Amino acid sequence: MYSKELLRNMFISMTRIRYFEETIEKHFLAGEIPGFTHLYIGEEAVATGVCQNLANNDFIESTHRGHGHCIAKGAELHRMMAEIFGKVTGYCKGKGGSMHIADFSVGMLGANGVVGGGYTLATGAALAAKLTESDQVAAVFFGDGASNRGTFHEAANMAGAWKLPVIFVCENNEWASTTPTATTTAVTDIAKRAAGYAMPGVTVDGNDVFAVYDAAKKMVTDARAGKGPALLECKTYRIKGHFVGDPEKYRTKEEVQKRFAASDPLKNFETRVTNEKWMTKAELEAIRANSAKEVEEALDFAKKSASPDPSELYTDLYS
Numbered sequence: 001m002y003s004k005e006l007l008r009n010m011f012i013s014m015t016r017i018r019y020f021e022e023t024i025e026k027h028f029l030a031g032e033i034p035g036f037t038h039l040y041i042g043e044e045a046v047a048t049g050v051c052q053n054l055a056n057n058d059f060i061e062s063t064h065r066g067h068g069h070c071i072a073k074g075a076e077l078h079r080m081m082a083e084i085f086g087k088v089t090g091y092c093k094g095k096g097g098s099m100h101i102a103d104f105s106v107g108m109l110g111a112n113g114v115v116g117g118g119y120t121l122a123t124g125a126a127l128a129a130k131l132t133e134s135d136q137v138a139a140v141f142f143g144d145g146a147s148n149r150g151t152f153h154e155a156a157n158m159a160g161a162w163k164l165p166v167i168f169v170c171e172n173n174e175w176a177s178t179t180p181t182a183t184t185t186a187v188t189d190i191a192k193r194a195a196g197y198a199m200p201g202v203t204v205d206g207n208d209v210f211a212v213y214d215a216a217k218k219m220v221t222d223a224r225a226g227k228g229p230a231l232l233e234c235k236t237y238r239i240k241g242h243f244v245g246d247p248e249k250y251r252t253k254e255e256v257q258k259r260f261a262a263s264d265p266l267k268n269f270e271t272r273v274t275n276e277k278w279m280t281k282a283e284l285e286a287i288r289a290n291s292a293k294e295v296e297e298a299l300d301f302a303k304k305s306a307s308p309d310p311s312e313l314y315t316d317l318y319s
């Protein structure tokens with residue numbers, strides 16, 4: 001049984017992510033957002049199901065597709081939106097953009113433009129937690145493509161050998177850029193790789209927030225209790241192009257529409273909670289309306305904020 005507060009928080013997180021991403025897509029395509037951006041639409045249940053098990057001072061490490069992780073961990077929508085719009089009120093004063101959002105105050109250690117760049121950082125955070133004898137845990141999100149990078153194997157081995165409190169969360173969305181996962185990955189279930197590093201590996205339906213939540217709950221509880229790391233593979237599907245503006249010549253619109261109709265994590269949630277009579281349609285509608293309003297307010301804040309002054313170009317630059 002899930003508490004009412006948890007159910008509400010799950011839907012708040014998923015609707016915030018969905019509306020945030022739809023807004024970014026619209027304004028990016030209108031030419032109002034500089035740089036590059038990747039959307040998390042259709043994968044909301046993964047970040048939400050994991051982060052609902054984490055405390056504020058637990059850590060996460062994210063990816064190039066990181067807005068959903070930031071939102072699920074409690075980052076502020078208006079500062080995220082401002083950063084993506086390149087405004088001075090953003091998390092990196094408008095100089096980092098979509099792939100460089102971090103908020104240490106909520107344990108969000110950073111999005112990462114380097115595919116596979118998050119494992120060692122999260123494993124380092126978990127090592128720090130162990131050495132300082134805190135009960136913090138770290139979770140690192142990564143794609144199926146990223147699971148083939150050497151850094152995965154190095155970090156997983158160290159975490160396994162030293163029993164570090166880190167959860168490796170694979171978002172298997174079947175695509176790595178333009179490449180189908182099956183053509184580049186030796187195993188069908190990436191969770192099987194956990195066996196090589198003496199940690200549990202579990203595969204769940206990543207479009208079902210309850211399946212993700214339940215599996216992550218056990219892993220987080222065990223990691224906190226000193227039982228070491230785990231690998232959670234969430235099977236999902238990348239609904240949008242690899243980046244906003246991707247012509248998507250490598251798959252058909254029909255395939256995507258079919259998959260989204262069958263697997264939309266928000267619809268899955270609504271169906272389950274109304275069938276079980278855990279929440280009413282009116283409660284869901286009120287949460288949707290509030291999340292949409294929050295995103296509108298964040299957009300308004302970003303649009304009204306100033307761009308960084310050119311004299312700031314080299315400020316905060318480390319090289």
Ligand SMILES: Cc1ncc(C[n+]2csc(CCOP(=O)(O)OP(=O)(O)O)c2C)c(N)n1
Pocket residue numbers: 064065113114115116142143144145146147173175176177238242
């Ligand atoms: C080290 C490195 N190699 C290549 C790239 C270019 N690149 C960006 S995203 C991406 C695909 C990542 O696929 P996956 O890990 O499955 O994540 P998804 O995009 O599906 O969420 C690639 C190859 C990069 N950013 N960093």
